[in-house]
Amino acid sequence: MTTITALGLVLLGLMVLVGGKQGWMAFLSFLLNFGFLYLTILLIALQVPAVWVAVGSGLVVLAVTIFMGEDDLQVALPAFWTACLVAMIMLLVIIGVEHGVQVQGFGLEDSDDLEGMSLTIGVPFLSVTIAAAFLATLGAIAEAAMAVAAGLAEILQKHPTLPDQRLFLNGLAIGRQIIGTTLNTLFFGFVGGLLALLIWFFGLHYTWGAVLNNKIFVHELTLVLISFLAVIVTVPTTALVMIRRRHV
Amino acid sequence: MKKWLTKRRRWLLVFLGLMGLGLWWFTGHDQRLYQPPLxxxxxxxxxxxxxxxxxxxxxxxxxxxxxxxxxxxxxxxxxxxxxxxxxxxxxxxxxxxxxxxxxxxxxxxxxxxxxxxxxxxxKRDRAVIMLFWLVTALLLLTLGRAGGFALLSVLINSVGLGLAIELDLKFQSWNAFWLFASLAVLFAFSSLSLVLGWSKKMVATLVATFLGTATAVGISYLLLQMTGERGVYYESMQYVTQIPRPLFLAETLLGSLGAVMDEATDIIATLFELTTLNPAIGVRELFLSGRNVGKSIMGPLVNVLFLIFMADTFPSALLYLKNGNSLAYTFNMNMSLGMVQSLVSGIGIVLTVPLVSCFAALLLGRRKVK
Known part of the structure; x- marks a missing residue:
């Protein structure tokens, strides 16, 4: 048995043990998301425009994560619409930022890994980077939207006549509670993939100026900042979507 | 919306606007501050x-x-x-x-x-700094002080990370894993005290976070040993300048730490709220509600980390596929490590649910008996 199979089986067992049916769903959503990500790369490799593929599979990933993670439609539906809306806003932001920083593809530090590889592959790396950044933020958007929507749905259930403005402020209050830990989740998540590179920079005594303009570092840093931005935008947007849905 | 624009907010808006203009100007005129030719x-x-x-x-x-x-x-x-x-x-x-x-x-x-x-x-400093400014401004304007503290804790953690890397480089022979593991303890401590403040709640969350992360990494280490690390390709790790295995374990530990903290905070906050609403609530009831909260967060959280770990591998996976490599080989060389990281973090996230619930239920239950 490979290690990945063993770890996967343990995760499945634990999830079912702890969460019952919901745990089973959580594991399934994880597997489905993996499948869709892999399919995304395959389609990009087959010359389908990367950004469009990412938008398509992104919507599926959001639907899988939200609807399989939350049974209550009063929470899942507004969370899903919010997540779609924020994802589209973020897509525009990401396109702007990635065109500005130009960090597509590989850097000088990747030279060892690129040895013997043909780089003339005919797929624009800028759009691949946009697609990857877009997909990386989706989990954070879905999680934040679900948390705020769940809190607001509970408040609405207890106080169905609450004025819109109060509901909006309540949404921000929930946002305040989750923002600290959510930013840390994202920060550590990214550090978990970045540690080796940072050790490289420190070990070779890169100057601050060099790091701040380095292709790979700037790529990672923009990913962190973009996902922060996504979470911040998600909080008020969820409240607005909930308010709009009340009046429809 | 009128209430939202208080006097303090107006000043904040003016201040942030001026800061934005200042940074824009500065990053357009800082060429002479750089040593290398531009x-x-x-x-x-x-x-x-x-x-x-x-x-x-x-x-x-x-x-x-x-x-x-x-x-x-x-x-x-x-x-x-x-x-x-x-x-x-x-x-x-x-x-x-x-x-x-x-x-x-x-x-x-x-x-x-x-x-x-x-x-x-x-030269990319302008884009990076302006993006950082945008995040700060939006965070302060929508979420006020809580947003500021959140950002502060991230900044403090970044400084801590820098110091730890310096230490790691000084003691090359020393085990990187234990260094970053002890750093994780400090990270958790500083983030939680900033986000939650000093309270019993914070101590409970902190202990639960340690237990969850440590058990997950421990179990995963055992599994890695038992399966002989088959299908784990350390040689595919990028930018490695020291022994890859301890470094990989350290990365995995740090990667899951934030998510476990996130989840533990949510569960414990709910349980504290429940005890204030109903002081007579029993240990078993508390444990079950903790598990209920955890059940619904764990799925999305695992996916948050999974998407972060996987999206990073896109460009190089694409390059492998376009260079005539098989699907399996492309997965092994680019995604196997990210997959292991996601699974280990997942195990940590799931294990934390009963651990935190049990721990908080006992803590709150005992206090009630006295």
């Missing part, structure tokens, strides 16, 4: 474009540009010269330049004409 592209014309086809039948175009550069710093500031820039249209490594782009030069040789230089990194 130049601005003043004119571009394309010399030739040739179609290429590699041995895997990928079609691309190779372009040669003639760039006129003006040096922006150093003793030769203001001088102009021309060089060629070659790039592939898909821009995997080298890039196209447009008028107005600023770029660092390496091996600049200005002893005699024609000047020679190699194009290095593009």
């Amino acid at each position: 130049a601005r592209v003043e004119a571009v014309h394309t010399l030739n474009t040739t179609r290429t086809q590699d041995q895997f039948e990928n079609q691309d175009q190779e372009v040669t540009q003639r760039l006129r550069l003006r040096l922006l710093n150093g003793r030769q500031a203001g001088k102009t010269f021309e060089i060629n820039n070659q790039y592939v249209k898909s821009m995997g490594l080298n890039q196209a330049y447009r008028v107005g782009d600023e770029v660092f030069l390496t091996q600049l040789q200005t002893a005699h004409r024609p000047y020679r230089a190699t194009l290095g990194d593009r």
Whole structure:
């Protein structure tokens, strides 16, 4: 048995043990998301425009994560619409930022890994980077939207006549509670993939100026900042979507 | 909306606006602060474009540009010269330049004409700093002080990380895993005290976070040993300058720490709220509600980390596929480590649910008996 199979089986067992049916769903959503990500790369490799593929599979990933993670439609539906809306806003932001920083593809530090590889592959790396950044933020958007929507749905259930403005402020209050830990989740998540590179920079005594303009570092840093931005935008947007849905 | 725009907010808005303008101006005029030579592209014309086809039948175009550069710093500031820039249209490594782009030069040789230089990194500080400013501004404007504290805890953690890396480099022979593991303890401590403040709640969350993360990494380590690390390709780890295995474990530990903290905070906050609403609530009831909260967060949280770990591998996975590698080999060389990281974090996230619930239920239950 490979290690990945063993770890996967343990995760499945634990999830079912702890969460019952919901745990089973959580594991399934994880597997489905993996499948869709892999399919995304395959389609990009087959010359389908990367950004469009990412938008398509992104919507599926959001639907899988939200609807399989939350049974209550009063929470899942507004969370899903919010997540779609924020994802589209973020897509525009990401396109702007990635065109500005130009960090597509590989850097000088990747030279060892690129040895013997043909780089003339005919797929624009800028759009691949946009697609990857877009997909990386989706989990954070879905999680934040679900948390705020769940809190607001509970408040609405207890106080169905609450004025819109109060509901909006309540949404921000929930946002305040989750923002600290959510930013840390994202920060550590990214550090978990970045540690080796940072050790490289420190070990070779890169100057601050060099790091701040380095292709790979700037790529990672923009990913962190973009996902922060996504979470911040998600909080008020969820409240607005909930308010709009009340009046429809 | 009128209430939202309080006097303090108005000042904050003015302050943030001025800061934005200031940073924009500064990052446009900081060229002389850089040691390595910097130049601005003043004119571009394309010399030739040739179609290429590699041995895997990928079609691309190779372009040669003639760039006129003006040096922006150093003793030769203001001088102009021309060089060629070659790039592939898909821009995997080298890039196209447009008028107005600023770029660092390496091996600049200005002893005699024609000047020679190699194009290095593009100047990216303005984009990065303005993005950072945007995040800060939106965070403070929508979430106020809580947003500020959140950002502060991230900044403090970044400084801590920097110090730990310095230490790691000083003690090369020492085990990187234990160094970063002890760092994780400090990280959790500083983040939670900033986010929650000093309280019993914070201590409970902290202990639960340790238990969850430590158990997950412990179990995973055992599994890695038992399966002989089959299908784990440490050699595919990027940018490695020291022994990869402890470094990978350290990365995995740090990666899951934030998510476990996130989840523990949510569960414990709910349980504290429940005890204030109903002080007579029993241990068993508390445990079950904790598990209920955890059940619905764990799925999305696992996916948050999974998407972060996986999206990072996109460009190089694509390159492998386009270079005629099989699906399985592409997965092994690019995604196996990210997959292991996601699974270990997942185990941590799931294990934390009963651990935190049990721990908090006992803690709150005992206090009630006294």
